[in-house]
Amino acid sequence: MSTGQTEPRTRRTREKPRGTLAALTLHTLRLQRRSVLIWGSVLGAFSLLALVAFPAFQDQPQINELVESYPPELRELFGIGSGTDLTTIEGFLQSQVFAFIAPLALSFFPILAAAGAIAGAEERGTLDVLLGNPVPRWQLVAASSAATAVSLLGILAVLWLLTWVPAVLLDIDLAPGTAAGAVLNLWPLCLFFGGLAMLCSAVFHRRVLAVAIPGAVLVAMYFVDSLGSLVEAFESVQPLSVFYHYGSAIEDGIDPASFAGVSGAAVVLVALAALVFSRRDIYT
Amino acid sequence: MGAVVRTEGLTKTYGKARGIEDVDLGVEEGEVFGFLGPNGAGKTTAIRTLLGFMRPTAGRAEVLGxxxxxxxxxxxxxxxxxxxxxxxxxxxxxxxxxxxxxRLRGVESLDHAYELAGRLGADLERPMRRLSRGNKQKIGLIQAMFHRPPLLVLDEPTGGLDPLVQEEFLGIIREVREEGRTVFFSSHNLPEVERICDRVGIIREGKLVAVETTDALVNKSFRHMSLIFARPVDPEPFECLGGVEGLRRDGQELSFRLHGDLDEVVKLAAGHRVVDLRYERPSLEEIFLAYYGGEERGEAS
Known part of the structure; x- marks a missing residue:
């Protein structure tokens, strides 16, 4: 095509504006503010209930014997691995909050956020107006992912507050650093599923698929890890589950290699999502 | 003056489905260009391709170079x-x-946004969920125009607006043109397009079938003609004239659409006593329907 028929661009076109990534990130954070409080409070309330119930368990060592008598498959499915001591606050919170409920539930925060960022916005019709502005598509993916990661930290901060402060008030011996390690260990795991949802949101045009696929993978990975040490068929694939690398930070501390590895996998998924989204059509 | 929008053989298909096909289009700087076609003709596909929402299957398109x-x-x-x-x-x-x-556009002053809100009667204080369709449309128009872009692409911009606001909006579009900026305007409201657009493109089944100045499109088309005579006349000689279509006789009145030369009709009518004569150009809507009815297929191709 000849461009000789057009006037020099500089006379009538606009420069690409700067600061769009920061503006998009702040915008997404603003939209997620209320969700941070709701998710943090609900999970925190669950943790609070566990703390209130703990004094009834801590002086009964026979509770461990009772749990040991359960089928190992059942114990593993509910996050009570062999060696977990339910008479300690660390073991009790791990079994009641951090092994099962918190990772499975909280992973849906980034899943829902990522599914809404592209496919959901496409379905709602908000994407057309947003991308009518001079925003590179990769920035939408990056800003949404960064904002969700920060919001997730906000939820974890609320969860930490509602875990540690009641422990102090109930005179339960829970170190603040131990509680912080437990909640922070949720971060890469949840981000991994958020990254997977972002990739599905970029590939598919339907929000339901961007929620359902990572949701199904989440449940499948949980089963594979829970039963991996008991069912021979799952043993070889167990390391492929992010739950295998999750461990029990409240009892053993955060494993830096696992933390970095799962976080890195989440970043790779987001980068793939940005690549895919930059190359595909946007529908109404 | 240079081309603001230029496409060559622009094609967009979705699998086996038709989108737009081999569209060659040029929109000049400073004009209001009307883009007409019914739902499914390819208007929105063309616009979304121009804005980079969809990748062209074939051909090329440039906006402002x-x-x-x-x-x-x-x-x-x-x-x-x-x-x-x-x-x-x-x-x-x-x-x-x-x-x-x-912030996304690096615009610091919102003065023009407030001015547009005042003129359109937009409520900037209430959340979107509490606004009617028309009021949301006003916010949509403001977000499109507040940064004074060199090119405005408006797809059905007056939907949901009441007539007074539509008038104000058309006034704003005229001002945009006077400033030398360009408007690409897609609408179903043909009288509105006829009033505001300098040129019109008609898209049918994904293909651009006509691009004309609005006046030329109207002028080169047929005319509605009525002849009222002092007494009833035989319609057959009129029917035999080239370009006469749809002739009806109602008492002393003959009415028909005239596609051809007026001269022969006037000469034939002069053989009778003519009491009254009406010669009217069709609305853009009728021309549009004629394109879609295939009546002007020869001119369109």
Missing amino acids: WDVWRQSVEVRASVGNLPTEFTLEDRMTGEQLIRFFA
Whole structure:
């Protein structure tokens, strides 16, 4: 095509504006503010209930014997691995909050956020107006992912507050650093599923698929890890589950290699999502 | 004056489905260009391709000299866009949204946004979920126009607006043209297009079938003609004239559509005593329907 028929661009076109990534990130954070409080409070309330119930368990060592008598498959499915001591606050919170409920539930925060960022916005019709502005598509993916990661930290901060402060008030011996390690260990795991949802949101045009696929993978990975040490068929694939690398930070501390590895996998998924989204059509 | 929008053989298909096919189009700087076609004809596909939302299957398109796919960010920096169907964040007010879009565009002053809101009667204080369709449309128009873009792409911009606001909006579009800026205007409201557009493109089944100045399109088309005589006349000689279509006789009146030369009709009528004569150009709507009815297929191709 000849461009000789057009006037020099500089006379009538606009420069690409700067600061769009920061503006998009702040915008997404603003939209997620209320969700941070709701998710943090609900999970925190669950943790609070566990703390209130703990004094009834801590002086009964026979509770461990009772749990040991359960089928190992059942114990593993509910996050009570062999060696977990339910008479300690660390073991009790791990079994009641951090092994099962918190990772499975909280992973849906980034899943829902990522599914809404592209496919959901496409379905709602908000994407057309947003991308009518001079925003590179990769920035939408990056800003949404960064904002969700920060919001997730906000939820974890609320969860930490509602875990540690009641422990102090109930005179339960829970170190603040131990509680912080437990909640922070949720971060890469949840981000991994958020990254997977972002990739599905970029590939598919339907929000339901961007929620359902990572949701199904989440449940499948949980089963594979829970039963991996008991069912021979799952043993070889167990390391492929992010739950295998999750461990029990409240009892053993955060494993830096696992933390970095799962976080890195989440970043790779987001980068793939940005690549895919930059190359595909946007529908109404 | 140079081309603001230029496409060559622009084609977009979805699998086996038709989108647009082999569209060659040029929109000049400073004009209001009307883009007409019924639902499914390819208007929105063409617009979405120009804005880089969809990758062309074949052909090329440039907006302000930028390639619409490879340089779509540069394109969107210079274009104000109102999509045909859009949703704005429910919880945000109009002012919050405009401030956000201003940050994305590096625009510091919102003076023009406030001026447009005043003229259109837009409520910038209430969240989107509490606004009617018409009021949301006003916010959509403001976000498209507040940064004074060199090119405005408006897909059905007056949907949901009451007649007074429509008038005000058309006044704003005239001002945009007077400033030398360009408007690409897609609408179903043909009288409105006829009033505001300098040129019109008609798209049918994905193909651009006509691009004319609005006046030329109307002038070269047929005319409605009525002849009222002092006494009833035999219609057959009129029917035999070239270009006469749809002749009806009602007492002393003959009415028909005239596609050809007026001279022969006048000469034939002069053999009788003519009491009254009406010679009217059709509305753009009738011309549009004629294109779609295949009546002007010869001219269109």
